[in-house]
Amino acid sequence: MKINNEVIGLVAGILTASSMLPQLIKTLKKKEADDISPFMVIILIVGTGLWSYYGVLRDDLPIIITNAFSCLLNSIMLILKFRYSRNKLSI
Amino acid sequence: MKINNEVIGLVAGILTASSMLPQLIKTLKKKEADDISPFMVIILIVGTGLWSYYGVLRDDLPIIITNAFSCLLNSIMLILKFRYSRNKLSI
Numbered sequence: 001m002k003i004n005n006e007v008i009g010l011v012a013g014i015l016t017a018s019s020m021l022p023q024l025i026k027t028l029k030k031k032e033a034d035d036i037s038p039f040m041v042i043i044l045i046v047g048t049g050l051w052s053y054y055g056v057l058r059d060d061l062p063i064i065i066t067n068a069f070s071c072l073l074n075s076i077m078l079i080l081k082f083r084y085s086r087n088k089l090s091i
Numbered sequence: 092m093k094i095n096n097e098v099i100g101l102v103a104g105i106l107t108a109s110s111m112l113p114q115l116i117k118t119l120k121k122k123e124a125d126d127i128s129p130f131m132v133i134i135l136i137v138g139t140g141l142w143s144y145y146g147v148l149r150d151d152l153p154i155i156i157t158n159a160f161s162c163l164l165n166s167i168m169l170i171l172k173f174r175y176s177r178n179k180l181s182i
Contacts, residue, residue, distance in 0.1 A: 009145045015138030022130035035126035039113035047106030054100045 010062075017066035020044070020073040024080065033084040041081060044074040101153075108157035111135070111164040115171065124175040132172060135165045 027033050048071040055063030118124050139162040146154030 005145065005148045008141055008148065012138050012141035012145055015134050015141065019131050019134040019138060022134065023128040026128040026130075027126065030126065032126050035118065035121065035123050037114040037117040039117075040110050043106050043110040043113065047103050047110060050099055050103035050106065054096065054103055057096045057099065 013062065013066045017070040018073075020070065020077055024073060024077055027077070027080045027084060031084050032086070033081045034086055036077075036081055038078065038081050041074050041078045045071055045078065048074060104153065104157045108161040109164075111161065111168055115164060115168055118168070118171045118175060122175050123177070124172045125177055127168075127172055129169065129172050132165050132169045136162055136169065139165060 023036075027036070048067040051067035052064050052071060055061070055065075055067060114127075118127070139158040142158035143155050143162060146152070146156075146158060
């Protein structure tokens with residue numbers, strides 16, 4: 001039962017950590033990002049950054065790795081958001 | 092030190108759980124969602140759903156509440172995505 005719990009947690013972690021990947025691919029292909037909220041992306045950068053720091057404090061490598069990866073994806077997304085938004089004032 | 096850790100974890104959890112909120116507000120205001128990847132939203136629904144289930148298995152109320160809230164926001168976002176996408180085939 002314990003192994004099952006850990007597998008569910010691991011799958012859940014991989015899914016939420018990599019969720020920004022299809023968005024990055026779509027934005028790179030379309031070169032359009034007007035409809036994406038920069039606040040969502042900024043909140044995710046700060047949130048996953050804090051989770052990584054929490055992982056460091058708790059000495060928990062899975063938390064550090066998944067959230068640092070997610071933080072990196074979101075940082076790239078923020079750059080793409082401002083690069084590809086036709087209306088620069090669109091927030 | 093322990094309290095500081097918990098506060099950081101709590102703030103991180105609140106931020107990542109509520110990150111879809113500004114996106115929902117933006118989509119409702121603009122009524123456009125072409126640039127948003129439905130795969131990102133679907134992966135987040137499955138991922139946060141699994142996190143909630145993991146919270147139930149571990150009897151961890153904060154994990155259940157934050158992820159169930161996030162799963163709800165993402166489910167609403169998926170409905171808006173298909174409602175407001177001008178190009179219905181745009182994935």
